[in-house]
Amino acid sequence: MAVEKVILKDRAEWLKWRKKGIGASEAAAIIGVSPWCTNVELWERKTDRNAAPDISNNTAVKYGHDAEPLIRGLFALDYEHKYNTEYRGEFDVVVHPQYDFMFATLDGRLTENETGRKGILEIKTTSIVQSMQKEKWWKDGGPRLPDQYYVQLLWQLLVTGFEFAVLHAQLKYNYGDDIRTERRSYHIERSEVVEDIEYLETAAVKFWRENVEKGIKPNLILPEL
Numbered sequence: 524m525a526v527e528k529v530i531l532k533d534r535a536e537w538l539k540w541r542k543k544g545i546g547a548s549e550a551a552a553i554i555g556v557s558p559w560c561t562n563v564e565l566w567e568r569k570t571d572r573n574a575a576p577d578i579s580n581n582t583a584v585k586y587g588h589d590a591e592p593l594i595r596g597l598f599a600l601d602y603e604h605k606y607n608t609e610y611r612g613e614f615d616v617v618v619h620p621q622y623d624f625m626f627a628t629l630d631g632r633l634t635e636n637e638t639g640r641k642g643i644l645e646i647k648t649t650s651i652v653q654s655m656q657k658e659k660w661w662k663d664g665g666p667r668l669p670d671q672y673y674v675q676l677l678w679q680l681l682v683t684g685f686e687f688a689v690l691h692a693q694l695k696y697n698y699g700d701d702i703r704t705e706r707r708s709y710h711i712e713r714s715e716v717v718e719d720i721e722y723l724e725t726a727a728v729k730f731w732r733e734n735v736e737k738g739i740k741p742n743l744i745l746p747e748l
Contacts, residue, residue: 534614540616550674550678550723553565557671563741569731583648592610594706595608607633625681626682643683643688644689647690680711687713688713689710
C-alpha cells in the first residue's frame with residue numbers, strides 16, 4: 524500500500540513537492556500521449572532547465588477548480604448506494620511505497636459499500652467547442668476515455684495500490700447563450716489493466732533513473748494524431 528504521510532498546507536508547498544517527482548497529471552507525457560506536454564518538456568521541468576507554465580489563471584483551469592467540489596458532491600449523492608465518497612482536502616498526496624518520485628494528488632477516495640474495496644475518484648471538466656474535442660470523448664458511436672486521462676488513472680492505481688478507479692467528467696456544451704452539461708463516469712478495474720500499469724511503471728522508472736537523475740535528455744516521443 525502507498526505511503527500517506529505527506530501533509531501539505533497550501534499550493535506553494537504542493538508546487539515545491541511536485542518538483543521532486545512525477546504526479547498523475549504528468550504521467551501521460553512520459554509515454555508521449557499528453558496533449559499539453561512532451562516527454563522532453565517534462566524532463567526539462569524536472570531537471571530545472573525550464574519552468575512549467577503558470578496556468579492558474581486560465582479560465583478553463585479556474586472553472587475546473589471551482590466546479591470540482593460541486594461535481595464531487597453530486598457524484599456522492601448519485602452513487603451513495605454504491606460508494607462512500609471521502610474527500611481529504613485539496614492536497615491529498617499519496618506516494619508510491621517503493622519509488623518516492625511517484626505520487627498522486629487525489630480528488631477523492633471511494634469505498635465500495637458492498638465489498639469494502641478501495642478506489643480513486645478523479646473529477647474532470649471540459650468544454651466541447653470543436654468537433655475534435657468531442658471526438659476525444661466519443662469513439663465508434665460510444666463514449667471513450669481520452670488517452671491522457673486513462674494514463675492518469677493508471678498512475679493513480681500504480682501509486683495507491685487501490686483496486687479500482689472512477690473518472691467522473693462533466694462535458695459542457697455552449698449553444699450561443701445556452702449552456703448544456705452532461706456528466707458521465709468511467710470505471711477501471713485494476714485487475715483488468717495490470718499489463719498497462721506495469722508498462723507505465725517501467726517507462727516511468729527508466730525516465731526518472733536514466734533521464735532525470737542522470738541529466739540525459741530523452742528522445743522526443745510525439746503523440747499520435
